[in-house]
Amino acid sequence: MSEREEIRGYHNVRAAARDYETYSSDLLGDRDVRDYKAIPLEIDPPRHTLFREAVQPIFHSSHLEGKAPQFEALARQLIDDITARGGGDLVPDLGLRYVMGCLSIIYNRPQDLDEWLSWGPDVWTAEAYSKGMSVVESRRAARNRQFGEASLRSGDMLYRYLERVFAEATPAVGADPATTDVWDWIAGIRVNGEAPTREETFGIAMLLLAGGRDTVIKLIVGIAWHLIRVPDDREYLREHPEAYNKAIAELARYLSPIKQMERLSSDPTRRALEQDDPRRYVLINWLSANHDRSIWPDADTIDIHRDRKPHVAFGIGRHSCMGMNITEFEAKAMISALVTQWPGWQLDGEPAIDWEQNGEGPDATIAVESFLSMPIRVVRG
Numbered sequence: 001m002s003e004r005e006e007i008r009g010y011h012n013v014r015a016a017a018r019d020y021e022t023y024s025s026d027l028l029g030d031r032d033v034r035d036y037k038a039i040p041l042e043i044d045p046p047r048h049t050l051f052r053e054a055v056q057p058i059f060h061s062s063h064l065e066g067k068a069p070q071f072e073a074l075a076r077q078l079i080d081d082i083t084a085r086g087g088g089d090l091v092p093d094l095g096l097r098y099v100m101g102c103l104s105i106i107y108n109r110p111q112d113l114d115e116w117l118s119w120g121p122d123v124w125t126a127e128a129y130s131k132g133m134s135v136v137e138s139r140r141a142a143r144n145r146q147f148g149e150a151s152l153r154s155g156d157m158l159y160r161y162l163e164r165v166f167a168e169a170t171p172a173v174g175a176d177p178a179t180t181d182v183w184d185w186i187a188g189i190r191v192n193g194e195a196p197t198r199e200e201t202f203g204i205a206m207l208l209l210a211g212g213r214d215t216v217i218k219l220i221v222g223i224a225w226h227l228i229r230v231p232d233d234r235e236y237l238r239e240h241p242e243a244y245n246k247a248i249a250e251l252a253r254y255l256s257p258i259k260q261m262e263r264l265s266s267d268p269t270r271r272a273l274e275q276d277d278p279r280r281y282v283l284i285n286w287l288s289a290n291h292d293r294s295i296w297p298d299a300d301t302i303d304i305h306r307d308r309k310p311h312v313a314f315g316i317g318r319h320s321c322m323g324m325n326i327t328e329f330e331a332k333a334m335i336s337a338l339v340t341q342w343p344g345w346q347l348d349g350e351p352a353i354d355w356e357q358n359g360e361g362p363d364a365t366i367a368v369e370s371f372l373s374m375p376i377r378v379v380r381g
């Protein structure tokens with residue numbers, strides 16, 4: 001049982017996420033696997049604002065628009081490969097390959113694609129995955145976040161990678177991220193005219209690699225899962241490309257790939273506790289907000305036609321997700337590739353999905369924790 005206080009429900013979550021003075025982000029996450037902060041995620045204003053502005057250019061639509069055709073070409077290629085083989089497992093064969101492929105395009109690091117793929121869906125289980133652990137085992141290990149429990153999580157693989165790429169990087173101050181090697185670009189970031197420390201540089205890079213990985217994989221696999229099961233929706237989307245954004249928003253709401261996020265309590269007694277003491281922290285539960293039945297009475301249903309209400313899958317307030325644009329471009333290209341030429345995919349048996357109960361009593365919701373394996377086969381005609 002988590003002893004961390006939890007903030008739940010649509011209105012409470014939105015208010016708490018905006019109140020960064022009461023609920024501080026000045027903390028170290030993933031304390032079992034790293035000792036450097038994710039930047040700008042784990043700092044408060046005013047320093048947060050400076051770092052957020054400094055990294056913003058890499059997330060601009062103007063940077064991503066030119067790359068969208070490459071995302072769609074990659075999506076089609078992966079779909080064709082799976083279809084030509086008569087089937088496959090959508091978690092490693094589609095989700096992982098696609099999301100890593102897109103990041104290698106966005107970051108101008110094609111030479112790293114095989115290495116990133118070898119880490120599997122979660123950077124913190126990269127070591128175990130690269131030694132032959134399956135996605136199923138690796139996802140289960142990734143979920144094992146509680147301190148003191150035996151865990152296969154480790155930050156070593158990522159750390160060694162960051163040491164290597166930044167030893168080789170040539171700072172490209174003021175360069176255009178659309179055409180610059182991402183690590184040269186990050187090494188060229190200046191905040192108030194000064195280069196970030198090595199720890200801060202690693203924190204920025206870590207978030208660029210880890211933030212857009214398992215989250216987007218879950219969304220992409222979730223989209224394919226939904227389209228396989230609901231032919232009417234894929235027909236509708238084929239005829240209405242303008243509805244892609246609404247469908248992505250609905251899948252993001254339903255899946256809430258980041259279930260919750262920590263904040264530091266403003267209570268001085270709790271703040272003074274040891275860093276590993278769960279009582280120091282408050283959890284903002286995005287999933288509970290996105291499944292709040294006072295907002296969406298049928299919250300546990302995927303309905304791509306429902307009226308759009310602002311969800312919080314990408315957070316809200318100062319720390320709202322900087323990668324939302326990237327996610328939307330990637331998801332749109334995948335939907336387009338799937339629905340314009342449906343590959344005749346069907347589920348091949350029951351997919352392995354970890355479901356979890358979130359909350360207690362009448363407000364409890366049963367949600368997808370993660371897609372472990374989704375075997376499909378091709379059925380023509």
Ligand code: HEM
Pocket residue numbers: 017025039040041042052207208209211212213215216219252256257258261262286312313314315316318319320321322323324326327
């Ligand atoms: C389905 C995909 C994604 C989901 C559900 C998601 C979710 C979130 C959430 C909930 C936050 C807010 C955290 C907080 O308030 O403490 C956040 C922040 C962030 N995300 Fe994402 N994210 C996704 C994809 C991405 C991608 C693709 C990237 C980059 C490649 C990314 C980079 C970031 C960064 C840098 C922040 C920190 C922003 C700040 O602190 O100012 N995310 N994300």
